[in-house]
Amino acid sequence: MAVAPSLPRIAILGAGSMGGAILHGVAASGLSAGITATNRSAESARTLDGIGGVTSIALAETPNGNIEAVSAAGIVLVGVKPVMVPDLLREIAPHLAPGAVVVSLAAGVTIATFESILAPGTPVVRAMPNTPALVGKALTGLAAGSSVTADDLAAVHALFATCGAVIEVPEEQIDALSTISGSGPAYVFLLVEELTKAARGKGFDEAQARLMAEQTFIGAAALLEASGEDPAELRRRVTSPKGTTERAVAVLQAARLDELFAEATDAALARARELAAGG
Numbered sequence: 356m357a358v359a360p361s362l363p364r365i366a367i368l369g370a371g372s373m374g375g376a377i378l379h380g381v382a383a384s385g386l387s388a389g390i391t392a393t394n395r396s397a398e399s400a401r402t403l404d405g406i407g408g409v410t411s412i413a414l415a416e417t418p419n420g421n422i423e424a425v426s427a428a429g430i431v432l433v434g435v436k437p438v439m440v441p442d443l444l445r446e447i448a449p450h451l452a453p454g455a456v457v458v459s460l461a462a463g464v465t466i467a468t469f470e471s472i473l474a475p476g477t478p479v480v481r482a483m484p485n486t487p488a489l490v491g492k493a494l495t496g497l498a499a500g501s502s503v504t505a506d507d508l509a510a511v512h513a514l515f516a517t518c519g520a521v522i523e524v525p526e527e528q529i530d531a532l533s534t535i536s537g538s539g540p541a542y543v544f545l546l547v548e549e550l551t552k553a554a555r556g557k558g559f560d561e562a563q564a565r566l567m568a569e570q571t572f573i574g575a576a577a578l579l580e581a582s583g584e585d586p587a588e589l590r591r592r593v594t595s596p597k598g599t600t601e602r603a604v605a606v607l608q609a610a611r612l613d614e615l616f617a618e619a620t621d622a623a624l625a626r627a628r629e630l631a632a633g634g
Contacts, residue, residue: 363429374434376488380518493519498526534623
């Protein structure tokens, strides 16, 4: 006998790269009673055709598609560009199903902005996923608004758990979280780039250099996940006393990586606050 879905019907308004990644995770899980996704163009909408349990709407062909999507949804994900959020909220506010939870994927848009436009008492959750959602390895931060119940938050948590790990934080920590997990994949990709360059400088061709650098990061991440060990302990195990790795790590530590990462994430946090203030 089939197991009943544990999530209500879901609407994803703006199912682009991030919204689309979450859609794939939820659809693959089989936990939802169904998903309706909207995109502006027919071309974008067609990319979601054929996914089980998903109804894909092109707003270019169905102008009231957002209203159709939310009218029967228990959870509504808002994935449009931040500048488009207020107009979208005004469009859907009169048509939300009773008790529907509205989830923001829009960076820099506060819960207060959502609550000021939606009807009083509408549950609002602010979510900050990252791009590894595309491969089911996201880290998503969730912050609950003033009208969110424990059951509301549990449902949203379960939704994002279909595409990775989830942590719940106060809203004042969401921007700080974005500087670690949100921007973090870019830091890792930059390190892979630079290690690839170092390999090329030592005589390896492009294909060899990329394989060496990329597989080293992939393997190290897999080992970290599988072992459950503290990364400092795993580093120590690779670093033999008076060996080659110890000499290399000493150079990196002399460059004050701790201060560099603190400075970089502080800069990202400052920019996040500028964006939230409309700068």
